[in-house]
Amino acid sequence: PVGAPIDSDWWRQAVVYQIYPRSFADSDADGMGDLQGIISRVGYLTSLGIDAVWLSPFYPSALADGGYDVDDYRNVDPRLGTLDDFDELVRALHDARIKLIVDIVPNHTSNRHEWFLEALAAPKGSPARDRYIFRDGTGLDGSGPPSDWDSVFGGSAWAQTEDGQWYLHLFAAEQPDLNWGNAEVRADFLKTLRFWSDRGVDGFRVDVAHALVKDLTEPLPSKTTLPRQSESNGLHPLWDREEVHEIYVEWRKVLNEYDPPRTAVAEAFVPATRRARYASAEGLGQAFNFDLLQADWDFDRFREVIKENLALAELNGSSSTWVLSNHDVVRHATRYGLPKDPAGAWQDGKAWLLSNGTEPTVDVEQGLRRARAAVLLMLALPGSAYLYQGEELGLQEVGELPAANLQDPAYFRSKGAEKGRDGCRVPLPWTIGGLSFGFGSGGSHLLQPRWFGSYSVEAQEGDASSTLSLYRKALAVRRGLRTGEGLEWVDGTAWALNFKRPGGWQSVTNFGAAPVELPDGAVVLASGPLEGAKLPTDTTAWLI
Ligand code: ISL
Numbered sequence: 001p002v003g004a005p006i007d008s009d010w011w012r013q014a015v016v017y018q019i020y021p022r023s024f025a026d027s028d029a030d031g032m033g034d035l036q037g038i039i040s041r042v043g044y045l046t047s048l049g050i051d052a053v054w055l056s057p058f059y060p061s062a063l064a065d066g067g068y069d070v071d072d073y074r075n076v077d078p079r080l081g082t083l084d085d086f087d088e089l090v091r092a093l094h095d096a097r098i099k100l101i102v103d104i105v106p107n108h109t110s111n112r113h114e115w116f117l118e119a120l121a122a123p124k125g126s127p128a129r130d131r132y133i134f135r136d137g138t139g140l141d142g143s144g145p146p147s148d149w150d151s152v153f154g155g156s157a158w159a160q161t162e163d164g165q166w167y168l169h170l171f172a173a174e175q176p177d178l179n180w181g182n183a184e185v186r187a188d189f190l191k192t193l194r195f196w197s198d199r200g201v202d203g204f205r206v207d208v209a210h211a212l213v214k215d216l217t218e219p220l221p222s223k224t225t226l227p228r229q230s231e232s233n234g235l236h237p238l239w240d241r242e243e244v245h246e247i248y249v250e251w252r253k254v255l256n257e258y259d260p261p262r263t264a265v266a267e268a269f270v271p272a273t274r275r276a277r278y279a280s281a282e283g284l285g286q287a288f289n290f291d292l293l294q295a296d297w298d299f300d301r302f303r304e305v306i307k308e309n310l311a312l313a314e315l316n317g318s319s320s321t322w323v324l325s326n327h328d329v330v331r332h333a334t335r336y337g338l339p340k341d342p343a344g345a346w347q348d349g350k351a352w353l354l355s356n357g358t359e360p361t362v363d364v365e366q367g368l369r370r371a372r373a374a375v376l377l378m379l380a381l382p383g384s385a386y387l388y389q390g391e392e393l394g395l396q397e398v399g400e401l402p403a404a405n406l407q408d409p410a411y412f413r414s415k416g417a418e419k420g421r422d423g424c425r426v427p428l429p430w431t432i433g434g435l436s437f438g439f440g441s442g443g444s445h446l447l448q449p450r451w452f453g454s455y456s457v458e459a460q461e462g463d464a465s466s467t468l469s470l471y472r473k474a475l476a477v478r479r480g481l482r483t484g485e486g487l488e489w490v491d492g493t494a495w496a497l498n499f500k501r502p503g504g505w506q507s508v509t510n511f512g513a514a515p516v517e518l519p520d521g522a523v524v525l526a527s528g529p530l531e532g533a534k535l536p537t538d539t540t541a542w543l544i
Helices: 035-040 042-048 083-095 114-121 183-198 244-255 299-316 364-380 409-413 450-455 457-461 467-481
Strands: 015-019 052-055 099-104 158-160 166-168 203-206 263-266 285-287 321-323 384-388 496-501 505-510 523-526 539-543
Touching: 035 042, 035 083, 042 083, 042 467, 083 099, 099 183, 183 244, 244 263, 299 496, 364 384, 364 467, 364 496, 364 505, 364 539, 450 457, 457 467, 467 523
Parallel strands: 015 052, 015 384, 052 099, 099 203, 203 263, 263 285, 321 384
Antiparallel strands: 158 166, 496 505, 505 539, 523 539
16 A cells, blocks of 8 residues: 555565666667666566566666676666656656666776776876776786786786776776775765665665775785685685675665665675675675576585575575576576586586587477476575566577677687677567567667567467466465465475475475476466376476
């Protein structure tokens, strides 16, 4: 009812739908999605039954990294709209009872941000340079980078400026890292949090939240002596340092000035055991758990991941988060259809080619079957679920983008060893045919393949067995059944993950090759056809 108090704990069990705005819907025929495009699809979001939208960066950007290179944190990319459009989007979503989370990118600005332009124009050692991480080079003439560190996208993490100094960039060279020891940097991000909170956003997704603070004490250690990023335990000079939490404690105070408090979710690639700090109530409050996203379709691994994360959530007072796909990884409907790679190369979701260098054949049917089972499993778990646009269509990765059309820096740096992340960012198909499959009337910035129309919203709308229908039903059922955080395992069914939730409902997923007997109860929803009283392989059923 209108006027009812907003539950400040809404995020604990929320289903959040990620929109990659340049690829969602294009209202002005420039081939790029925009805010009015999203507004025109609020009805679709309502029909899905999600609780919140997470909007990837929509800020002014040269798109060196899909918008994660921000020119101006308190504005809208003119190709995507205006601040008025943003306000209209907030209103439209809120009228539809959908919350809005925006992306914030604090580790680096773009190289076109006014601060970086000032830094380049300013002399060595100036306050303008202190907002970033500038160092002299090594070697007699300073012509070598300050250290041998690599950027995440490949190549050196240092780039040289015209006057010979070097600046640190953990990602693309167009994304210079900020110096979080600088008071002005800290203050400015608080201003940005307030700017969007005042405009009504409900929360923030914090990009590479574990990267902000660096220890650059000389001499800089060689990469050969450093722990792996994923096992850093606070000892790495670049990632997941303890001091980073001081920043989030400061942020939390600002976020709590609002009613209801604004939520925040950390994107931090850290071991599960180090996630709690990011998810603590004194800090951001929630952190992504990428363990399912990085798991092969495997009974033991899924069970282990779920158990570990539920236990952790109980310990840290946050709630679990579950993710199968996002804009950085190969879509899971495709991952689950890839042949096993002995080296496990695709498991982090990024690589496309098998480790022996061949292009894999995707078993589309298997991939879709497992993707449907996986989402029912994920949605049955306590905690919040993050969906990525297009997964509700069972959309496959686009593996056939022509090289000339690729945009992702990961692709350019790795010289074709992998295809980069563009294949999951191709604009959504809304209609079976027509220009850009209904994305817009100005073409599509990443080329849609011919088969896209068969995955379109239009193609699935009236089909009760479609993946879109499955998502809608699952979200509606989940909403009706939503009950606390509890979960009780039912052991004894080999190869089946079987658990009960408070309120008397049960979820069973069959990872084995043979059909398993279903427990007693009425099946309210299944990810695929049942065989009488049996649950076929790669299928999830919900029972009451
Ligand atoms: O550091 C990593 C592992 O070595 C990466 O997985 C990293 O955490 C991840 O790439 C961060 O992604 C986010 O920030 C990037 C951007 O390209 C991605 O799209 C975004 O999701 C830089 O802003």
